[in-house]
Amino acid sequence: MQQDLLERLLATRTRDLAALEAGHRELLAASPDLHRRLLRWLAAHEPESPILSVGLALVATSGDPVGRQLVTRLIEELPITTVADVVDYIQGWYVDRLHLKQARKRFQDEMTQAYTATANLVRETMQEQTGVTTQDFRGGEILVTLGQYDKVQQVLDYLQLPYQTLPCGVIDELPLRADQVLIINCPGQFAADELEVVRRFVANGGTLITTDWALQTTLQPAFPGTVEYNGRSTSDDVVPVSWVDPDSPYTRGVEVPGQTISWWLEGSSYPIRVLDPRVSVLVRSAEMKRKYGEDALVVTFGYGEGRVFHLTSHYYLQRSQGDKSVKAEEVVHSLGGKAIMDEAITSGVSGSQLSAAYSSLRLLANILYESRRQCGV
């Protein structure tokens, strides 16, 4: 027990003075003798350690006369820097910070109500199916690079998943982890050395999600020979989805029974040409192939220990698609989400808007929750 406390104290980050103080208090309460021995050992071997200065400050202000005697004796031999640190810690100091926070302004459009109505259902379903909660995403597990054209943050907000946004240019300064998800908003522009960081991140186990123009700006140079832009950009169009991979965990529940998913293509979206047979197509559209030469809408491939996802067009759908005549009641019933029915009906959301929002949320949620589950966090 005492040894455990000692080990924990020695393993505490020396910059975290409050944690050091807590560790000292625990050890002091458990064994004052061992604590004094620790202080004497530190004075002899690591005299400039913050563990020592915090410990001395604590003992000096305690009521223990033996401890106080020890401190006065050690003070006469220690470096001046440590003596000054002890006095500083006893006297205490304040650090004043001014925290500037941008007030959150949520984007409002005709799909807002549909996203709001379906988000809870998606979140609860994912939690139930994967056992992963939104708490498991705390600690910077989702990184989003800022882009001009896509705003996946809006979808993440609806899913109540925490994320960190960053400009593309700082990617090479981050200590990326192999259990993180990096989402690159369209267009995603990186310098060559930053692309290498992205490639290494995936090779070491990270998950990369890109949309639309990032196909040409990020995926083609970072992962050559996998996918590419076919050179025929789309017009502002809506195409029906003809096939969704029934076996992939990433497309589970994306299809709304009795509904055809309509995929909104923004003006100048980039169709995906698959170059490597190891690239899996998750969602296809026959009409997309007829009109623009490629049928792939969502693709994924493994690279090293990680995985890359790319989809045509954007995550956040800014308008409804498909058959607006479908009543909200029918869709809600088929999704099994009775709870959202009232809100959907009162806000005048159509069935196609609901199913489009649900599919869009579910696809992203599948990827994020599944990657978290696989990482074992």
Add this chain to the structure above:
Amino acid sequence: MTQKEEIREPHGLFRNTPRCLRRAIERRLAALETDADRFDREALVNFVRLKRLHALLHVQPGARARATFFGKPVPGSPRAALRELVQSRDDPRAAATLVRQYRIPYLLAEATLGTITPPVALALIETLDPEELIGRLPLMARRELLVGPVREALLHRLKELARHPSDRFSYAKIESVVRQANLDRQVAAAAFALIETGPRGGQLIGDLAMLVDVSSSMPREGSCIELAAAIAWRIDQALEEGARLQVYTASTEGNALAVKRESGLDQWRRVFTLGAPAAPGTSLGAALDRLAAEGGAVSRLVLVTDGYENRPPRFVSAYERYRSSTGRRPTIHLVQPTGAAQQLARDLKNAQIGFTVFTVDRHLLGLDAMIASLNAQASENRIDQILAFREPSE
């Protein structure tokens, strides 16, 4: 619209300094003032701290301290020399002479002169304390000072320091400096000659398990994980006779490797000639779980890894299970190539689990120091030392 929030973070105890401590510090400061040279040196290096101690605790300064901290520095003292140094900004030779004469620390010299010129850099290389010299090399390299005569002087100084057994540094310190300063092979070799060998030197005591990350992200030469082979061979040689050496590979699952003790380097190379596993992912916890299941109660765990872990079971949780199932608390050593990630180290830090890191330098000059370094840094050793600590007077 921007919201402003003012945050005030308190640090420390917010107590008055106890009288007994104040008296001890007064005695300490008075003793310091009795030796003018030592006082001047301390006042040069720790000016702000000493001044604050006097002011905060209302310690009556002596004549020299009063002049140094609250008046005009005594002529001929290093603090007075700083004023001369400011005036010699345009004369690098004069500045170098002052730096040599008063052994002015690097940061003070740079702050005073604005920029370090090659003659001043040469003077600093010759006069800095060994610890400061080693610590400032990355900064000097960033300023592109370690070229030509300055580099030669550095090489000469490092060789000179190697002759004094008192000037020794930990492997981690030297490796970090070599990496950050991007030292060339010759200078790096001279720096590595300053590594301390530790009291136990070259023998490892107790059973040891090696968990080797064999996932596709580990650097390979051909299909051999050379680093793992070189480390395993050295550990095998250094491990005491009769101690068990268990080796496990870790990818998405853990597998035991059967290797006899005292195998040659070629045999270890053969053992670690493994293609990338079919299933991508790294789980060091899987290898540790396997070790626990096979009853391997060891006193050291050496993890050869690139620092990434992305599949369950994770190492930190597996380590807690291992400790409770075996009742042992093995010391953890992360042995990793240059450029390895800090992910695993951060996970261990967050869980307050003690560990050591041995980063193999890019020149592979420090590998021979690995065993001594593992011995010297082991947290188990640190705790043992604390538990057994007796002062000379006791």
